[in-house]
Amino acid sequence: VKALRGADVVIVGGGWSGLMLAKELGARTGQSVVVLERGPERKTAHYFDGMDELDYAIRNRMMQDVSRETATFRHSTRDRALPIRQFASFLPGSGTGGSGEHWNGITPRFLPESFRWRSHLVERYGERALPEGHSLQDWGVPYEEIEPYYLRAERLLGISGPEEAVAFDAPRTAPYPTPPMKLAYFPSLFSEAARAAGYHPQISPSANLSQAYRNPDGVVRPPCQYCGFCERFGCMVGAKAQPSNTLMPVIARQKAVAVRNGATARRVRHKDGRAIGVEYTDAKGEEYFQPAEMVVLSSWTLNNTRLMLLSGIGNAYDPATGKGQVGRNLTHQANTRGLVMFFDKPLNRFMGSGASGSVIRDLDGDNFDHTGLGFVGGAFIAAFAFGYRPVANFGIVPPSVKATWGAEWKKAAVEAFDRTASLSVSGEHAAYRGNYLDLDPTYRDAYGDPLPRMTLDFEENDRKLVAYMLSKLEPLARAMGAREVSSTGLRRYDVTTYRSSHLQGGTIMGTSPGNSVVNGWGQCWGMPNLFVLGASAFPQNPSGNPTLTVLALTMRTADALVGRYLKRPGALA
Amino acid sequence: MRRRQFLTLSAATVGGTLIYTLDRLPLREAHAQTGQKIRIPLRHFREREALIVAAAASRIFPSDESGPGAPEAGVVVYIDRQLASQYGRDRYRYAKPPFEEGVTEQGYQGKETPREVYRDGIAMLGAFDTLSPTAQDAKLRDIEGSYFFRLLRQHTIEGMFSDPMHGGNADLIGWQLIGFPGPQMSWSEHVDRHYGEAFRPKPMSLEQVVGRKVTPWEEAE
Numbered sequence A: 001v002k003a004l005r006g007a008d009v010v011i012v013g014g015g016w017s018g019l020m021l022a023k024e025l026g027a028r029t030g031q032s033v034v035v036l037e038r039g040p041e042r043k044t045a046h047y048f049d050g051m052d053e054l055d056y057a058i059r060n061r062m063m064q065d066v067s068r069e070t071a072t073f074r075h076s077t078r079d080r081a082l083p084i085r086q087f088a089s090f091l092p093g094s095g096t097g098g099s100g101e102h103w104n105g106i107t108p109r110f111l112p113e114s115f116r117w118r119s120h121l122v123e124r125y126g127e128r129a130l131p132e133g134h135s136l137q138d139w140g141v142p143y144e145e146i147e148p149y150y151l152r153a154e155r156l157l158g159i160s161g162p163e164e165a166v167a168f169d170a171p172r173t174a175p176y177p178t179p180p181m182k183l184a185y186f187p188s189l190f191s192e193a194a195r196a197a198g199y200h201p202q203i204s205p206s207a208n209l210s211q212a213y214r215n216p217d218g219v220v221r222p223p224c225q226y227c228g229f230c231e232r233f234g235c236m237v238g239a240k241a242q243p244s245n246t247l248m249p250v251i252a253r254q255k256a257v258a259v260r261n262g263a264t265a266r267r268v269r270h271k272d273g274r275a276i277g278v279e280y281t282d283a284k285g286e287e288y289f290q291p292a293e294m295v296v297l298s299s300w301t302l303n304n305t306r307l308m309l310l311s312g313i314g315n316a317y318d319p320a321t322g323k324g325q326v327g328r329n330l331t332h333q334a335n336t337r338g339l340v341m342f343f344d345k346p347l348n349r350f351m352g353s354g355a356s357g358s359v360i361r362d363l364d365g366d367n368f369d370h371t372g373l374g375f376v377g378g379a380f381i382a383a384f385a386f387g388y389r390p391v392a393n394f395g396i397v398p399p400s401v402k403a404t405w406g407a408e409w410k411k412a413a414v415e416a417f418d419r420t421a422s423l424s425v426s427g428e429h430a431a432y433r434g435n436y437l438d439l440d441p442t443y444r445d446a447y448g449d450p451l452p453r454m455t456l457d458f459e460e461n462d463r464k465l466v467a468y469m470l471s472k473l474e475p476l477a478r479a480m481g482a483r484e485v486s487s488t489g490l491r492r493y494d495v496t497t498y499r500s501s502h503l504q505g506g507t508i509m510g511t512s513p514g515n516s517v518v519n520g521w522g523q524c525w526g527m528p529n530l531f532v533l534g535a536s537a538f539p540q541n542p543s544g545n546p547t548l549t550v551l552a553l554t555m556r557t558a559d560a561l562v563g564r565y566l567k568r569p570g571a572l573a
Numbered sequence B: 001m002r003r004r005q006f007l008t009l010s011a012a013t014v015g016g017t018l019i020y021t022l023d024r025l026p027l028r029e030a031h032a033q034t035g036q037k038i039r040i041p042l043r044h045f046r047e048r049e050a051l052i053v054a055a056a057a058s059r060i061f062p063s064d065e066s067g068p069g070a071p072e073a074g075v076v077v078y079i080d081r082q083l084a085s086q087y088g089r090d091r092y093r094y095a096k097p098p099f100e101e102g103v104t105e106q107g108y109q110g111k112e113t114p115r116e117v118y119r120d121g122i123a124m125l126g127a128f129d130t131l132s133p134t135a136q137d138a139k140l141r142d143i144e145g146s147y148f149f150r151l152l153r154q155h156t157i158e159g160m161f162s163d164p165m166h167g168g169n170a171d172l173i174g175w176q177l178i179g180f181p182g183p184q185m186s187w188s189e190h191v192d193r194h195y196g197e198a199f200r201p202k203p204m205s206l207e208q209v210v211g212r213k214v215t216p217w218e219e220a221e
Helices: A016-028 A042-051 A053-058 A112-125 A145-158 A185-196 A301-310 A407-419 A460-479 A546-567 B047-059 B077-082 B114-125 B135-144 B146-159 B170-178 B206-210
Strands: A005-010 A031-039 A072-075 A256-259 A266-270 A273-279 A287-297 A328-331 A334-344 A357-360 A379-384 A420-427 A435-445 A450-455 A482-489 A505-506 A531-534 B006-010 B036-042
Touching: A005 A016, A005 A273, A016 A031, A016 A112, A016 A256, A031 A287, A031 B170, A042 B206, A053 B146, A072 A435, A112 A145, A112 A460, A145 A546, A185 A357, A185 A379, A266 A287, A266 A301, A287 A301, A301 A435, A328 A435, A334 A460, A334 A531, A379 A460, A379 A531, A407 A420, A407 B170, A420 A460, A435 A505, A460 A482, B006 B047, B006 B077, B047 B077, B047 B114, B047 B135, B047 B170, B077 B146, B114 B135, B114 B146, B135 B146, B146 B170
Parallel strands: A005 A031, A005 A287, A031 A256, A072 A450, A287 A531
Antiparallel strands: A266 A273, A273 A287, A328 A505, A334 A420, A334 A482, A357 A379, A379 A420, A435 A450, B006 B036
16 A cells, blocks of 8 residues: 555545535635545546437446446345345446536425424424334434525526525525526426416426526536436536536646546545545555545445445444444435326427426425325425436336237337326435445455445335325326326335435434434544535435535535634534 | 358348448448348357347337337347447446345346346247247247346347447437437427427437447447
């Protein structure tokens, strides 16, 4: 292991949160910052040749190399965990920008009650309304303290959104920076039907720009072209905010910040309760030690937790006793694209953009009375025009057609191809004592390190929540003109079909070392010079897409580092 | 090294449409005249295997009165190239042991690479290409539950609808069939129009759109 010259800050993972923090430190301090990113460099110019569904959306060309490293999965501690041999239910990105390159750009704020979820539910419905086996808890930071950072994150990315306040959405102190996106036919049908049924549809907030925009850092991006290649692709014109086009232009000018590609972090080295640097392996297999005064983990939910466990930091969670914090409260999303509608009219669904669509939040969070419903939580519900590509979507036929291959199936599938659409139900996945992350005892990565092991399933609360949403949406689907509707409720957790890349938990934030791994600034309890950023800090999943909240919390951490910590290093809480 | 293998088809079976060779040169001289032959160099299959796979793909996605299918799109050429590439050797899968049986929600846990799955699957199909269509369908129904069939069905869809640089979707025939225009740069002026009416721009391949040769992943590694 070759020891390198020390840096002030070493950041593990060059995605949205790691690069955001690097950019802020580069702009506002004299700190020397090294970002370790295991994947390759990525820029807009690389994406022109990238509009190929097979390579990028089917073979996952931008994702973490699954042949080298994956996670294992089991439903419960009674089962044997087996490796996820191909990524499908979630897609960890790799390379500069991480998953922030291939995302869709859907950027809602979480509702205010999400941040004090357990307290809110107990106050309104009593302790007994909480799901069996749950481990729901408050975040420890109120919405009011996060709101200014939501606004800053929206301005940095140029979020396009509704011009006026929408009922049931999170309150805002200023409008969105750019006007809403255009609405394609399918979402327009949803918007109309939802409004007629008394809901409050809005055009989804979008990190794909409705018009050209210059952000507060002076970075200019062009408007979205609705080509329909967002999710699993990098944007070839730079209209979708990605770390490569929004943060890297600033970082590239910062002499004190270096992004080291091909560098896979293996351990955080620590001594006497302080992190002293990061051991990593480069693309050639050489091993290095990068000493630093401060270490930041921002390498996505699974890897943040895994690095802490591999490094022996904090106490690993034990589901049998409930003791220990690291790995606790793993959640995904109780979501489904399971309400499929078959129309008589063509929808021209090849046109669209990752976040162009119509959303209702009337059934989100605690925006409706849950008394007597038998579940808590809500869903972010939307009709999107993501861009509909044929390899992934061809073959869906109305329930009246039973064949899955051959002449009858082909005829029906050809006819249904552009007449089929589904509503997105992003239901909240509650946290449970039995769902957690630890290290797998059997399976290892290409370096011989244990893989992270996910023990994860959905429970009754989540299933009832999704069933309730589907029952509300079926009449809307009919009102939209669907001839046939097929709906599938939430089943057991399954790694074979795409859900979202929204995994949360493992290094959750809270108010004390007894209920969390990090404090409200992402600072590790008991190791004040170790910070952990990203959705691994979310105590549970609050329905909608997490990225804007990840960015807001990262900016809040940056402020605390610049304003307080670097002046007087020590515990912030 | 084994003798170079070719798949020889009569022009009639491919309907006289475009097929790409391995060098991605379009083969069009054989135009629907019966008796003429097209010779496609194979990268992975032996000719016998290619004929069996082509026949099976043609039952999954037949060419019939509802439009062209696997034969015209060159699905077997697509599959041949994929299996010849890193994909065929399981480059895109975590392939470390131990291999244990799991529940469906844990995904495919088999040890076999796509090449091996096809090798065994082709053996299961026997003299498939010489059977009558009815007998072929019966045979496929027998193996419907197998992982081989799942892969073959998935690859048939991929060969119908992926960009022609991968060897299938010849002449953009798959995209024409379903009204998908391919990866074009802007629908900005159209996205909020054409409500309820079919908008069907002429399809373009990625190379046509970007105006240069693009190297697919199977040829990049």
